[in-house]
Amino acid sequence: MQIDLQERDDVLLRRSAKGDEDAFAEIYRRYQAPLYRFALRMTGSAWAAEEVVQEIFMTLVREPKKYDPQRGALGAFLYGIARNRVLKQIERAPRELSLENTENSPKAQAYATDPVTPAHWAELRERREQVRSAVLELPVEFREAIVLCELEEMSYQEAARALECPVGTIRSRLHRGRALLLAKLEMLRELPKRANAGH
Amino acid sequence: MTCEEFAKTGLELELSPDDGPLEVAAREHLRNCPHCASLYENWQALRDDLRALGVESHELEAPSRVEMRLRQQFRIKHGTMRTRRTAAIAAWALAAAAVLVGAISWINWRHQQASNPSGRQNVLTATGTSAPNPAPAGATAPAAMELGDIVVAANSGDFALLPGVIPPSLEDATVVHVQMQRSALTALGLAVNEEHGADWIQVDLLVGDDGVPQAVRLPQSTN
Numbered sequence: 070m071q072i073d074l075q076e077r078d079d080v081l082l083r084r085s086a087k088g089d090e091d092a093f094a095e096i097y098r099r100y101q102a103p104l105y106r107f108a109l110r111m112t113g114s115a116w117a118a119e120e121v122v123q124e125i126f127m128t129l130v131r132e133p134k135k136y137d138p139q140r141g142a143l144g145a146f147l148y149g150i151a152r153n154r155v156l157k158q159i160e161r162a163p164r165e166l167s168l169e170n171t172e173n174s175p176k177a178q179a180y181a182t183d184p185v186t187p188a189h190w191a192e193l194r195e196r197r198e199q200v201r202s203a204v205l206e207l208p209v210e211f212r213e214a215i216v217l218c219e220l221e222e223m224s225y226q227e228a229a230r231a232l233e234c235p236v237g238t239i240r241s242r243l244h245r246g247r248a249l250l251l252a253k254l255e256m257l258r259e260l261p262k263r264a265n266a267g268h
Numbered sequence: 269m270t271c272e273e274f275a276k277t278g279l280e281l282e283l284s285p286d287d288g289p290l291e292v293a294a295r296e297h298l299r300n301c302p303h304c305a306s307l308y309e310n311w312q313a314l315r316d317d318l319r320a321l322g323v324e325s326h327e328l329e330a331p332s333r334v335e336m337r338l339r340q341q342f343r344i345k346h347g348t349m350r351t352r353r354t355a356a357i358a359a360w361a362l363a364a365a366a367v368l369v370g371a372i373s374w375i376n377w378r379h380q381q382a383s384n385p386s387g388r389q390n391v392l393t394a395t396g397t398s399a400p401n402p403a404p405a406g407a408t409a410p411a412a413m414e415l416g417d418i419v420v421a422a423n424s425g426d427f428a429l430l431p432g433v434i435p436p437s438l439e440d441a442t443v444v445h446v447q448m449q450r451s452a453l454t455a456l457g458l459a460v461n462e463e464h465g466a467d468w469i470q471v472d473l474l475v476g477d478d479g480v481p482q483a484v485r486l487p488q489s490t491n
Contacts, residue, residue: 077308088346090339097338103331109328122330126338130345140331197324200317220322244276 078143079136084135097126100144103221104151110216111155113205121154141230148231156209203253211246214239269297274304279311427474427483431457440477445470456481 078099084092101122121171128135128150135148204215217228218239225243229236269278275470278294298305451465476481 085342088349090342090346093342094335094339097335101334105330106328108326109325117332119334123334123337127341130338130342174392193320196317197321200314200321204318204321215318219318220320220325222322244279247279247311248275249316251307251314254314255310 079138082129082136082143084134085129093130096129096143096247100147101126104147105149106221107151107216108155108158110204110210111209111218113201117155117158121151121158124154125150141233145230145233152213152232194235199254199257200250203250203257204261205255207246207249211242211249214242215246215250218243263267269293271297271301271304274298274301275307278304279308340376392398427472427485429483433482441482442475444473444475446473447471453484457483458484 078096081092081096085096104125105118105122108121109115112118112121125147129147136143140146156160204212204220207215213232214228217223217231218225223231224259225236225239228239274294274297277290278297298308447468447470449465449468450460450467453460453471468488472485473481474485476482
């Protein structure tokens, strides 16, 4: 069965609910990547992110009627499920920092194979790791705002829709999240200096 | 612009030569406030790191095994639904067929019930007509005729009523095939030719529910 790329989500979902596997696959392809990245950045674990994505779409398979097009876009509905699942994962499992995916990404490989600036690359990687770690230590509501607006580069409106809250809330969460991030990073960067000064 | 205002709005500004009034005020504040200048600088560095982190993982997506697992679950779910639907339809069809068969059986039974009493009435009528006029002891022919009617009604053949026997109720009578000497028929009250008394013959006896022979049928050859 042919799938129109512009076909609306609710139409696809209705077809999927009737057993059209292609329609379901199309919905999956539209949303899996941002949802996976969101889950990965929120949990810090590729395994947990995979679980979250699977659970989100299993909800669509088992209970497609849970989504009501009158109440909002399918994306926001899926982000809502993702947030709940992520929270459960965070409560359930201790945080794991998975680096395997980012190390395999083309950008990371480009850095790794650049022979001219190995020291610079190492420094960059260390800083990125500090940032990643600091983001993962943020309280969940600030982390969500930072992940969506800074990492996923969503607009405030898009983030507000995804998190089902007013734009003002996103602004204030971002503001506080940034302040916390800066403080954490400053602390992380100060630690080695202090350690060196002590020796 | 105060430090508080700068913290709220200034951090998000991208300062460039063609700035608006807000950016100009922020730039002015940065020149005069070393704390905010340091904060801004740190934030810009952090923002760059965050962007780089975002770009680094921008192409990430769920492994293909997730899609495979989901498709499998999708097929199982919808396959099960289809099977259930088929099973439900089959169950309803079977139930409808059973009801139909039941109804037809009931109608047939009712039809038979309606036709059977008349048949039984015929037998009873035949029995009723013969019962008040029992045959005399020696008159075997009329008795046999009467019994013959009854037996024909009961598909029992041409039995001759034994002397002194009231026409039996055929419902409980049993036909017994026996081999006996012709002379033994005298014990049943029948007249026998002495010359052939020692012959063995096949006889059908109509035995009543009390075990006593009521009528006899002799094969054609032995008559």
